[in-house]
Amino acid sequence: MRKLDPVRHEEKRQEILAAASRCFERSGLKGASISDICRETGISPGHLYHYFDSKDAIIATLSEAWLDRTRQRFEELSAKESDVATLLVAEVGRLAPSGPNSGSALVFEMLAESARNPAMAEVVQAHSRSLRAILVKVLRRGQERGVIEPGLDAEAMATVMMAMIDGLKALPLRDPKLDPQATAGLIQRMLEDVLKRGAKVVRR
């Protein structure tokens, strides 16, 4: 008689998050207002607060979702590809068609926010830890299989790869006319070099 649909509730939440995401992409984390999000969702401001406690709560939820999506992508790729270089190169390929570079901009805002907001710092750092864990795992696996030089410091390598991932996201913002293909090729070569250099050295 009086059963209330938790599915509906979750659907609405997702609807709001989707609308909020569009607003944040359009205007930035501070630039988008609750009012904007309500208009985009098609609900009243009062109603939004039945689903989220505050604007910060929406941002936190979305941030985790955004970062989690990246993590999942890496997790899936790492399951299929044992080759880390390919993995990173695949990431480069995702840069060009991103339209108005929406996603990247928000990640940078999150990084900036994490320098001041402890809650955001925790979200960002947790994501970074899990991302690096994936990379380290793939690297170690490669070393066990003998396709990656065993002397390579997997932790340091993972760190460098994470830096590259972030840096690559900045490229379309720094030069919108950039051709990612040339960049991708070079990065692949660099990674193959560093990962397999051991073998070559031995031969020398």
Place this chain on the structure above:
Amino acid sequence: MRKLDPVRHEEKRQEILAAASRCFERSGLKGASISDICRETGISPGHLYHYFDSKDAIIATLSEAWLDRTRQRFEELSAKESDVATLLVAEVGRLAPSGPNSGSALVFEMLAESARNPAMAEVVQAHSRSLRAILVKVLRRGQERGVIEPGLDAEAMATVMMAMIDGLKALPLRDPKLDPQATAGLIQRMLEDVLKRGAKVVRR
């Protein structure tokens, strides 16, 4: 009624910019208010508008200044060092002691803002162009001197280096306990590899 010292005027401008810079580092581009900047400078809001047309004008001026400082540093380094790898590694060394990573956060905010604000986009892209020009020049010089493999695509290499510079700035934010030394060593090795690989290949 006599027109006052233009030197004084410029001094005051710089004073305001310095105060604004501190405020922005503390609270972010949107988070810092004109009121904050006035308090930090020790002047009144009305007075501030004698020196700058708007908050956006302050941000634009400061953005150029920040990016120009990076450009100058690279320009100086590139005059002394003919070795690009050393140049980038020097940049890595700057990451750790930045305290609360103030500078980096603002650069990321600028990148994010450039995705939405054409004026900021122009500033960011102009800076990127000049930065890459420097890198390309150093790389080409290295190729002429025979210390860098001649077949290397200097444009692509400069692009990758810029990505790395941005990515490295994110590291202290992603993992505050990170030791930059291990990262620096690995990056140096990667760069040396890719720059000088031609020689090795020949020996093979």
Place this chain on the structure above:
Amino acid sequence: MRKLDPVRHEEKRQEILAAASRCFERSGLKGASISDICRETGISPGHLYHYFDSKDAIIATLSEAWLDRTRQRFEELSAKESDVATLLVAEVGRLAPSGPNSGSALVFEMLAESARNPAMAEVVQAHSRSLRAILVKVLRRGQERGVIEPGLDAEAMATVMMAMIDGLKALPLRDPKLDPQATAGLIQRMLEDVLKRGAKVVRR
């Protein structure tokens, strides 16, 4: 579809009133929200409006209940005690252990509200009338029995006693560390004095 037990209905009403009372004591008449009351009662906002037309209706009902409780206490006391002084002193004894003085605060809010809200004014004044009627009755009875000076203006005396009751409620708020015993003793003496002065005067 069958009409449900009117007893159940009344029970639920009382449940809501009890919860509302706790909320009002905690946060004040304006400070407590319908939402708070629903949470405390464990029902939904929609449901609450099946039992009360508005927040004001809840307040009105509760106000009458609170005041009526005081009235009943006096009525009972006045049945047992023919001594008005004892009656008032008994009231003083109730002041100390009231914890966070919850009750008193609400009475004062009601008095304040009655200055602006005619509905509340009616409630407060009706209560005052009935309270004073009780006091007058006790006083008159005392005069008939010869224990109270016959010349005393019973109406005026009842008014003064009501003022004292209100004033005593303010004491724990004005000085939380107050010892009510010393106060009680003095008040008793004052009342005995004024009530029985006639006898003394005669004897003089």
Place this chain on the structure above:
Amino acid sequence: MRKLDPVRHEEKRQEILAAASRCFERSGLKGASISDICRETGISPGHLYHYFDSKDAIIATLSEAWLDRTRQRFEELSAKESDVATLLVAEVGRLAPSGPNSGSALVFEMLAESARNPAMAEVVQAHSRSLRAILVKVLRRGQERGVIEPGLDAEAMATVMMAMIDGLKALPLRDPKLDPQATAGLIQRMLEDVLKRGAKVVRR
């Protein structure tokens, strides 16, 4: 040249306080909105915050002012009148013509608020302390002059008088048609009794 009028500033502050006072009297502490106060003062909402940090700050300032006025009145009266009874009776005379009982209602709201808000509690309790100090001083003086019974507990008597003052303020709210004269006469008699009873007792 650039001296800025602190007098003007204080005048404006007082203007705002006066307007706020009217609003609070009309609608209560929570009932009056910042918007109301701005309209009554004739300024914009933004501007009000140049003079006060928050609505609570306005309330705190006003509360102290209100209570301080009472304290001053007592201080002045106590300087002229050495007779405490006259002092309290003078207070009773002030009750009737208070129009819409404005002042009293607010004092009751402050008492209620002090049960929940520590800042308000401090204001109320400080006022109470200073008020009682005055009463005690007058009583002690009377005892030294021999017009007040020496055995009387001055502290307890002052407490009772404070309770009476509060209680008398409630009377016009409890019964608007009340004649304060009869009440005043009775109270005077009660006070004279308790204050001078010693003398009579001695004579007995």
Place this chain on the structure above:
DNA sequence: GATGAATGAGACTTCATTCAT
């Protein structure tokens, strides 16, 4: 040059209340 008074739109959030289910 320099002040700070003044604005008004808009920020986030809360709330009493209604309504479809």
Place this chain on the structure above:
DNA sequence: CATGAATGAAGTCTCATTCAT
């Protein structure tokens, strides 16, 4: 009977900017 989705006005407060002095 009972739910909680939904509303929209109103709450406090902030902010970039302008203006008279």
